[in-house]
Amino acid sequence: MNMVSRFDKPARRLWTLLVLALAVVSSNSSAAQTRDRAGFVSASQSGQQPPAPKPKPPQDQKPPAVKEPETKITPEQAQELFRSVDEILDFVSKDTKLPIKNPVKRELTGREQVRKFVLTHMDEDRDAQRLERSEASMKKFGLLPQDFDLRKFMVDLLEDQVAGFYDPKTKTVYLLDWVAPEAQRPVLAHELTHALQDQNFGLDQWLKVRDENDDPDKLDAGPDEEQAARQAVSEGQGMAVMMDYVLQPSGQTLADMPSMGEVFRQNTLEHADDSPIFANAPMYLREMVIFPYTYGLSFLTDLLTRGGKEMAFTGAFKNPPHDTREIMQPDSYLDGQHVAPMRLPNLSGSLKKNYVGYDSGAVGEFDVYILLKQYSGPDLAEKLSQTWRGGVYYLGRKKDAKPAKPGAPASQDDLGLLYVSNWATPEDAGYFAKAYSLWLPRKYKSVKPVPEEKGRAWTTEQGRVSIEVAGSRVLVMEGLDAATAAAVRAKVLSSPSVSASGWMPLPTHDLASPVWATLGILH
Numbered sequence: 001m002n003m004v005s006r007f008d009k010p011a012r013r014l015w016t017l018l019v020l021a022l023a024v025v026s027s028n029s030s031a032a033q034t035r036d037r038a039g040f041v042s043a044s045q046s047g048q049q050p051p052a053p054k055p056k057p058p059q060d061q062k063p064p065a066v067k068e069p070e071t072k073i074t075p076e077q078a079q080e081l082f083r084s085v086d087e088i089l090d091f092v093s094k095d096t097k098l099p100i101k102n103p104v105k106r107e108l109t110g111r112e113q114v115r116k117f118v119l120t121h122m123d124e125d126r127d128a129q130r131l132e133r134s135e136a137s138m139k140k141f142g143l144l145p146q147d148f149d150l151r152k153f154m155v156d157l158l159e160d161q162v163a164g165f166y167d168p169k170t171k172t173v174y175l176l177d178w179v180a181p182e183a184q185r186p187v188l189a190h191e192l193t194h195a196l197q198d199q200n201f202g203l204d205q206w207l208k209v210r211d212e213n214d215d216p217d218k219l220d221a222g223p224d225e226e227q228a229a230r231q232a233v234s235e236g237q238g239m240a241v242m243m244d245y246v247l248q249p250s251g252q253t254l255a256d257m258p259s260m261g262e263v264f265r266q267n268t269l270e271h272a273d274d275s276p277i278f279a280n281a282p283m284y285l286r287e288m289v290i291f292p293y294t295y296g297l298s299f300l301t302d303l304l305t306r307g308g309k310e311m312a313f314t315g316a317f318k319n320p321p322h323d324t325r326e327i328m329q330p331d332s333y334l335d336g337q338h339v340a341p342m343r344l345p346n347l348s349g350s351l352k353k354n355y356v357g358y359d360s361g362a363v364g365e366f367d368v369y370i371l372l373k374q375y376s377g378p379d380l381a382e383k384l385s386q387t388w389r390g391g392v393y394y395l396g397r398k399k400d401a402k403p404a405k406p407g408a409p410a411s412q413d414d415l416g417l418l419y420v421s422n423w424a425t426p427e428d429a430g431y432f433a434k435a436y437s438l439w440l441p442r443k444y445k446s447v448k449p450v451p452e453e454k455g456r457a458w459t460t461e462q463g464r465v466s467i468e469v470a471g472s473r474v475l476v477m478e479g480l481d482a483a484t485a486a487a488v489r490a491k492v493l494s495s496p497s498v499s500a501s502g503w504m505p506l507p508t509h510d511l512a513s514p515v516w517a518t519l520g521i522l523h
Contacts, residue, residue: 114174165191166198189245235297243260322363351484359395391422392420423473463481
């Protein structure tokens with residue numbers, strides 16, 4: 001998507017502006033509850049047990065918003081909070097072993113200034129175009145409802161959840177004039193971790209991986225997955241330091257109690273629905289915004305257990321993970337089991353004859369996990385996503401399509417999707433293809449099988465859909481006209497091996513293969 005557009009590109013783009021984390025950490029007689037919003041962390045309270053989960057409202061009903069009167073901190077409180085920055089920065093440095101190279105600037109800001117800052121960046125031409133493409137990609141994959149307004153969701157969530165942040169561009173940590181100082185100190189531990197990451201490794205450039213070629217016509221996965229993995233490292237470290245800061249009075253740390261990472265993960269999932277806006281968001285957005293915090297902390301905890309703080313902090317920055325698989329399965333990172341990014345063959349003479357590139361990128365293990373969880377349930381998602389071995393997609397827009405309204409994504413009727421995924425075994429590829437075919441009636445209003453290609457092709461209100469297994473790979477095409485789809489299929493399935501990240505010739509078989517005899521669990 002990191003769907004967040006290329007498939008994984010949406011995740012990257014949203015994380016830049018509004019990543020949300022909800023943390024509830026408890027240990028014996030002390031507990032802390034913390035909420036972090038996309039670099040914006042809010043509230044911490046200790047000395048009480050986590051509240052019981054609230055019942056989730058019906059999908060079509062949003063509970064009425066309840067706003068408590070907002071108060072401003074006093075000038076004296078602000079000055080005390082400013083002074084605490086240096087004290088907490090010293091704690092962070094000792095906890096991470098990252099040296100302090102420069103003082104960190106600090107500034108008090110109000111809610112309107114923060115909102116204006118975010119919206120200014122969101123409304124820049126390049127970011128606005130990316131957001132439109134991201135929204136279209138997520139809808140094509142069935143991860144967002146067709147009438148969902150992604151930009152409105154982002155603005156609403158920011159207005160509801162913004163708290164405080166560190167900006168690598170200005171080298172400034174921004175403190176909030178409406179949040180009590182005692183609630184902002186744990187937040188500072190998290191945000192000042194980012195400040196030291198920035199001083200020692202250049203956070204902005206490190207997170208970007210490399211200058212991004214924002215060409216929607218390209219046919220490779222790009223840096224999506226690597227960016228998602230690095231985001232998880234950065235936020236996982238911030239959460240670990242915040243936990244250590246809260247646990248100071250007990251004399252314990254996350255390294256002493258690694259099981260606390262899983263406690264955090266489970267409580268995050270249980271209490272994430274405390275925000276009505278977040279609670280009513282589509283599953284992908286909900287899971288996406290907490291991914292770098294929940295899985296990032298679990299990854300960091302694993303590194304702490306295996307190699308101590310040197311491996312978990314400096315080591316993870318010098319030798320970062322390559323994709324969400326390595327975050328979700330730390331053993332693959334520690335064992336050096338890297339999955340090479342996928343690249344499609346040259347399709348200029350087929351796909352690009354009638355379509356112009358609209359969006360493209362990676363579909364990682366995390367994206368596959370959410371697709372499976374949303375449409376097939378958590379059990380299959382947990383098992384099958386671990387067999388992911390690569391994925392890339394290309395979203396093309398018909399050359400003769402009418403221009404979309406300014407600020408709106410292209411019509412789904414004008415878009416064609418090419419999605420290729422690689423799996424550990426042909427059997428795993430077969431399972432995924434079958435699962436994907438069973439999702440179609442939930443993605444489209446009308447799904448009718450093509451008689452001469454029964455079990456492999458269907459017609460829908462948005463055009464033709466085909467799903468085909470080729471050895472350990474699955475080829476999905478949605479909305480492409482028949483001639484283009486045939487040309488693309490021939491090119492993709494017959495492409496010779498070009499490199500470790502390219503295509504290899506594989507025998508094809510259709511969905512009538514005996515492998516489907518074992519797929520009863522997918523009904």
